[in-house]
Amino acid sequence: MTPKFAVVNGPNLNWLGKREKAVYGTETWQEIWEGLLEWAKEKRVTLAFFQSNHEGDLIDHLQKIDTEVDGILFNPAAYGHTSIALRDCVASLDIAVVEVHLSKIQKREPFRHHSTIADVAEASLAGFGPKGYILGLELLKTIYDRTQQR
Ligand code: DQA
Numbered sequence: 001m002t003p004k005f006a007v008v009n010g011p012n013l014n015w016l017g018k019r020e021k022a023v024y025g026t027e028t029w030q031e032i033w034e035g036l037l038e039w040a041k042e043k044r045v046t047l048a049f050f051q052s053n054h055e056g057d058l059i060d061h062l063q064k065i066d067t068e069v070d071g072i073l074f075n076p077a078a079y080g081h082t083s084i085a086l087r088d089c090v091a092s093l094d095i096a097v098v099e100v101h102l103s104k105i106q107k108r109e110p111f112r113h114h115s116t117i118a119d120v121a122e123a124s125l126a127g128f129g130p131k132g133y134i135l136g137l138e139l140l141k142t143i144y145d146r147t148q149q150r
Helices: 029-043 055-065 084-092 131-149
Strands: 004-009 046-051 071-075 096-101 123-126
Touching (some): 004 055, 004 131, 029 046, 055 071, 071 131, 096 131, 123 131
Parallel strands (some): 004 071, 096 123
């Protein structure tokens, strides 16, 4: 079976390449996504992508894909510091969620240190830049492969 994973990005991540380049780098999301698709081809994984700047739309989407994919790589962006609603949603999903942040949130402003998602996710990665998305997908694949061995 080919596993299917969803990559879900929260607010302002559609502006990668334009926004705060010193923090998030110069790569656009399209460029990062192309790298993820190459990884997926090599690993025989199917990927889907969704981005929204709206909290409720992210929740609606996560609820929808709970029965459609085998795992979610989620960058909640700023909502990861503020949203209890997103946390409640992630806590109720049946599939594995790995949280990812491009920047090392724990080394930035104090209001970014806390993640509402971290303790309801399987794992959290922060500070690896775009490579964090590959590492997150590798983790989801490891989790998926384990469940297939049972
Ligand atoms: C981010 C970190 C958040 O603090 C910030 O609000 C973002 C991006 C990251 O990927 O480093 O929008 O999630």
